[in-house]
Amino acid sequence: GGRSALLAWDTAPWKDSTWSQIEGERVDAVFTECTAFGSDLEPGQRHMTFDQVREMRAGLIARGVMSADTPHVTVHQGDNGGLTHAEMVELGGRHGITPSYDGFELSV
Numbered sequence: 001g002g003r004s005a006l007l008a009w010d011t012a013p014w015k016d017s018t019w020s021q022i023e024g025e026r027v028d029a030v031f032t033e034c035t036a037f038g039s040d041l042e043p044g045q046r047h048m049t050f051d052q053v054r055e056m057r058a059g060l061i062a063r064g065v066m067s068a069d070t071p072h073v074t075v076h077q078g079d080n081g082g083l084t085h086a087e088m089v090e091l092g093g094r095h096g097i098t099p100s101y102d103g104f105e106l107s108v
Helices: 016-022 050-062 085-093
Strands: 005-008 029-033 072-075
Touching: 029 050
Parallel strands: 005 029, 029 072
Antiparallel strands: none
8 A cells, every 4th residue: 555664573772784774764654562661671682672662763763764753653562661551651652652452453
């Protein structure tokens, strides 16, 4: 349908070479993992914390890959952050990020 989505999980924070590959792309939705949703957790090396997801989002916006209005959904949220889903929704919403759940659907 002429729409595109970025799917990124089990990536850890991107290396410079990955950022280079996405330069010039434009997506209509972004799905990233956020295994450790609690913002005070140690940075992940294989999975991302909420702070790392926020940094990735900022990088995607700065490079024009997505706009601030592009849907950004997290998947693979674990209980590592100690937050309930409602708390993740409240925290994520302050930053333009929507935590998903089983059965989540997004129309783009």
